[in-house]
Structures are given as structure tokens and as C-alpha cells.
Amino acid sequence: MKLYFLHFGLLEPLAGPDPRSRSMRGYLIQTDEGENILVDTGLPGYWGEDINAALERDGMANFVRPLEFGPEHTVPGQLALIGLTVDDIDLLLLTHSDLDHLGGIDFIPESVPILLSRVERELDVPAPTNPGYYDAWPERDYTLIEQEDQELRPGIKLLSTPGHTPGHFSLLVDLPRSGPILLAVDAIKMEDEIPNTGTNVDDAVASAQRVRDIAAQTGATLIHGHDGPQWTTLRQAPEVYE
Ligand SMILES: [Zn+2]
Numbered sequence: 001m002k003l004y005f006l007h008f009g010l011l012e013p014l015a016g017p018d019p020r021s022r023s024m025r026g027y028l029i030q031t032d033e034g035e036n037i038l039v040d041t042g043l044p045g046y047w048g049e050d051i052n053a054a055l056e057r058d059g060m061a062n063f064v065r066p067l068e069f070g071p072e073h074t075v076p077g078q079l080a081l082i083g084l085t086v087d088d089i090d091l092l093l094l095t096h097s098d099l100d101h102l103g104g105i106d107f108i109p110e111s112v113p114i115l116l117s118r119v120e121r122e123l124d125v126p127a128p129t130n131p132g133y134y135d136a137w138p139e140r141d142y143t144l145i146e147q148e149d150q151e152l153r154p155g156i157k158l159l160s161t162p163g164h165t166p167g168h169f170s171l172l173v174d175l176p177r178s179g180p181i182l183l184a185v186d187a188i189k190m191e192d193e194i195p196n197t198g199t200n201v202d203d204a205v206a207s208a209q210r211v212r213d214i215a216a217q218t219g220a221t222l223i224h225g226h227d228g229p230q231w232t233t234l235r236q237a238p239e240v241y242e
Contacts, residue, residue, distance in 0.1 A: 001155055003173050003181060004028040004237040006078040008042030008100070009051075010068040010228055020190060021067060021228025024100045026075070027183060028082070028237070029173060031153055036084065037091045038112075039171065039183070041075055041104030048074040058099075058133070067228075075107040081238040091115065093152070095185040096165040097126035105138050115152075118144040120167025128165050128199050161187035161211060163195060163204025170211055172220060178241040180220035184211045189226040 008024035026040040047054040051069035055061040071077055076086055092108055094116045095101055108114070120126075121144055125134045147167055150158050155174040162168050164186040171183040187195075187207045195204035215222040224230055235241060 001032055001173070001175055001242070002030040003175060003178075003241040004030075004078075004082060004239075005231075005234050005241075006042075006075070007068070007073055007231075007236050008078070008104070009047065009066070009073045010231070011064040012067050012228075014063055014065055016063075018190065021231075022064075022189075022226045023228045023231035024073075024226070025231070026078070026101075026104075027171075028079070028084075029156060031156075035090045035153070036088050037093060037153070037156070038075070038089045038108070039093045040095055040101040040185075041092070041107060042073070043100050043103040045074060045104065045106060047103070048072075048077065075104050078237055082240075086112075093158075093169075093171075094120075095170070096120055096168040097123070097128070098165065098186070099127045099130040099133055101185075102126055102138070105140065110140070114140055114142050115145055116142045117147050117167025117169065119147045119162075120165060123166070129197065159211065159214065161185075161207035163187070163200050163202070163207045164198040166199055168207070170207075172214065172218065175241055178221070180218050181241060182211065182215045182218070182220040182222050183225075184208075184222060185225040187211045188222070188224045191224055191227055191230060193224070 006026040010023050012021045029037040048071045051066040089112050092114045127133050148160050157172040159170040161170045170185050170187050173181045198204035
């Protein structure tokens with residue numbers, strides 16, 4: 001099994017208490033059976049085409065400054081680095097529905113099955129932490145999964161980590177050489193974070209603690225979902241964890 005980290009852009013806050021850079025990313029897991037499982041899709045395509053126009057359009061130009069954002073920081077751009085196209089994707093897992101995870105769904109062919117938490121899909125509109133962005137769910141044939149821990153494939157465990165959004169999942173990926181890697185996603189966005197936002201802050205705090213406990217118990221490398229400083233230390237596609 002192989003795990004690729006896909007670079008969907010790097011931003012820096014212009015204000016606020018935490019000046020650290022924020023990385024947008026997805027993951028590609030290649031199983032030993034040759035299955036390509038994409039985890040999350042990044043931001044909408046127009047973000048890669050003209051980031052400054054996109055930030056203006058989405059009302060964020062006063063809050064963040066782009067550090068690395070271009071057409072290469074999209075699903076097709078990142079897959080190309082490892083010699084793949086979107087037609088090679090066998091399965092898409094959405095960890096949750098925020099704009100920086102669901103936003104690139106238009107890149108994904110209609111034929112690709114999409115896994116998503118049932119309770120997330122039951123929201124009236126996606127992206128609960130980006131209110132007002134969506135007025136409807138993208139029309140897709142979602143395969144809904146229950147909000148509970150489950151084995152996606154041998155060595156790939158989905159961890160139920162609600163709070164940031166109701167249907168949030170983290171992943172524990174067991175790699176033969178690199179060992180276990182725990183992708184916290186937005187359950188822990190930055191290294192020392194105690195969540196104080198989300199659709200249910202108490203659940204978010206409990207989920208963050210649970211992720212830290214599981215990482216400690218399993219000896220997993222803990223990857224925080226938007227941690228720019230940590231991101232710069234990671235192998236990024238086309239480099240790989242095996
Ligand atoms: Zn996010």
C-alpha cells in the first residue's frame with residue numbers, strides 16, 4: 001500500500017491570533033490490489049486558475065494571502081505528478097463536506113463511487129463551516145456510510161471524529177515500511193489545537209483527544225489537517241509513503 005500527500009494549496013492568514021500557514025490537501029491511497037482511493041478533492045477549480053480572483057469572489061481576500069496556489073494544486077494537477085488522471089480514480093472518500101474538501105468534486109468523473117457519511121449528507125447544504133457558499137448539494141450518487149469506526153480496506157480504518165462537522169472522518173493507514181499514519185484531517189487542523197469551532201465544539205474537543213489517544217496507542221505518525229509548518233516537513237507527491 002502507498003500513501004501520497006496531494007498539495008491543494010498553501011495560504012497564510014493576514015490577521016487573527018495564529019499566523020501559521022495553512023495547507024489544503026488531499027490524499028491518494030494505492031492499495032496492493034491496484035485500487036486508487038482518493039481522499040478529498042480540494043477547492044473549486046477556479047481557485048487554481050486565478051487564486052486572487054477566487055479569494056475576492058469568495059470574500060476571503062482580506063483574511064488570507066496565497067503562498068502556493070496554481071493549476072498544479074488541483075486533483076488533476078496533483079495526479080499528473082504521479083502519472084495518473086482522474087479516470088484512474090476508483091473511489092472517492094469525502095472526509096466531510098467543507099469547501100476545501102468537497103470543492104473540487106467537479107473534477108471527479110460521474111462514474112466514480114463517492115463515500116460520504118450519512119449524517120453529513122443529511123445536512124440541508126454541505127460545508128457547514130462555510131455558511132452561504134452552497135445552496136444545494138452537488139448532484140451525485142453518494143454512497144452513504146454510517147458515522148462509526150469502520151475498516152474501509154485491509155489496513156485502512158475510518159475513525160468517526162464528529163464535531164468539526166457532524167459527519168467527519170479521520171483515517172488510520174497502516175503502511176508496511178512507514179508504519180501507521182493517522183490522518184486527523186480537520187479533527188486536528190494545527191499541531192497544538194484544542195478545537196473551539198465546529199458544528200459541535202464539545203464533540204470536536206472529544207474527537208481531537210480521541211485522535212491523539214489513538215495515535216499514542218498505535219504509535220502512528222499524526223498528521224494535522226491544515227498544518228502548514230508540518231506540511232513543509234512531509235513527503236509530497238510525487239514522493240510517497242510506503
Ligand atoms: Zn478543512
